[in-house]
Amino acid sequence: MDMKRDYYEDIEIFSSNTVLAWSMAFMIFLFAFPFLVGNYYIYLANVILVHVILAVGLNILVGYTGQISLGHAGFFAIGAYGTALLMTHLPMPFLLAVIIAGLIAAFFGFIIGLPALRLEGPYLAIATLGFGLTIMHIIGTWDVFGGRMGIHAPALEMGIPELGMSLVLNTDMKIYYLILVIAILMVIGGKNLMKTRIGRAFVAIRDDDIAAEVMGVNLTIFKTLSFAVSAFYAGVAGGLFAFVVKFFDPFTFNLILSIVFLVMVVVGGLGSILGAVMGAALITYLQYDLLKNMGELPYLGDLLVSFSRKWFTVIGMDNIGGFLLGLIMVLIVIFEPLGMFGIWIRIKKYWKTWPF
Numbered sequence: 001m002d003m004k005r006d007y008y009e010d011i012e013i014f015s016s017n018t019v020l021a022w023s024m025a026f027m028i029f030l031f032a033f034p035f036l037v038g039n040y041y042i043y044l045a046n047v048i049l050v051h052v053i054l055a056v057g058l059n060i061l062v063g064y065t066g067q068i069s070l071g072h073a074g075f076f077a078i079g080a081y082g083t084a085l086l087m088t089h090l091p092m093p094f095l096l097a098v099i100i101a102g103l104i105a106a107f108f109g110f111i112i113g114l115p116a117l118r119l120e121g122p123y124l125a126i127a128t129l130g131f132g133l134t135i136m137h138i139i140g141t142w143d144v145f146g147g148r149m150g151i152h153a154p155a156l157e158m159g160i161p162e163l164g165m166s167l168v169l170n171t172d173m174k175i176y177y178l179i180l181v182i183a184i185l186m187v188i189g190g191k192n193l194m195k196t197r198i199g200r201a202f203v204a205i206r207d208d209d210i211a212a213e214v215m216g217v218n219l220t221i222f223k224t225l226s227f228a229v230s231a232f233y234a235g236v237a238g239g240l241f242a243f244v245v246k247f248f249d250p251f252t253f254n255l256i257l258s259i260v261f262l263v264m265v266v267v268g269g270l271g272s273i274l275g276a277v278m279g280a281a282l283i284t285y286l287q288y289d290l291l292k293n294m295g296e297l298p299y300l301g302d303l304l305v306s307f308s309r310k311w312f313t314v315i316g317m318d319n320i321g322g323f324l325l326g327l328i329m330v331l332i333v334i335f336e337p338l339g340m341f342g343i344w345i346r347i348k349k350y351w352k353t354w355p356f
Helices: 007-011 017-035 039-064 072-089 094-113 121-141 172-193 197-207 209-214 219-245 255-268 273-296 300-311 314-335 339-353
Strands: none
Touching (some): 017 039, 039 072, 039 197, 039 219, 039 255, 072 094, 072 121, 072 219, 072 255, 094 219, 121 255, 172 273, 255 273, 273 314, 273 339, 300 314
16 A cells, blocks of 8 residues: 655645556547547547536535535536527637636535535435526526527637637537546646645545534535535536537436436546546446447347337337436446446556456
8 A cells, every 4th residue: 555655745646657657648549539530429529528527526516525416407507508698698708708607607506505504415405406407497488598499509719809819619629629628627626626625624524524513624614615616617517518519408407417417426436536537438428329329239229129119119218228327326336336436446456466
């Protein structure tokens, strides 16, 4: 077991030259990825990176602070609609618009964090669930948000055309590199946040909030701050998501989406930034690619189609996908509570001690 002898060993990004080398290799792969695959997989990678940002923020709330949220689709929607409307109605570049939309989501996260001071467990889950459903219905009712018809995202303008500075990202590849840079910065930011005084306070609240308060942790500040930080991540992710899908409506941000976000965190591993990244990548791939095209799988696809016709109808094939996602989550909770991060730890330990 590696023992840390200095505080700077705890806050360093790369714990060894080996980690640095593999991280650099992975970064090279990520930047070369669009040149190796087709447009569909670039689009899928964009969605995965957006979900990685949101999962990291949700893990800060659920995994590190021990709070629960079933309303993160609401913060996601605030980021998407806020970014699109700010750029449409104001001469505002994308980066400024997405930051402001993220801060708006953070404000609502702070408001929702106030009930967390007195509510726990299922009661807090119901409160956040109510928030998510409320946001969806408000967006679907008010004409300024496009009502139930939804809205189209404007051109992704990085500059200010009125000042003669214009840079429009009009392809999935260009958008990919923008999202990739933002995702890297926010993942590193989330990782470093958990090594600060704020992150240690979050963990103390998760382990025992009464003991944390006795030790001087202000529960009012840090519980609401945890919700605000998590909502900011969701807002930024929503702003990016708006320009990945180009069109969205209130029903895009439903209860099922909040549950899928929670599944990403649980499957990846609670209390782990790396786990959140892996969980978001796996669940997004399953949801958008593998489970979506189950009917085309050799041998198994025909069996699933016949099963769906008998019990669901062919249109109900999505129900099988939802069932499999739920089954994956249940199996992870039973057999590997640490999620994919726990599996990764086991693999590392195996190779470190191989062949003994």
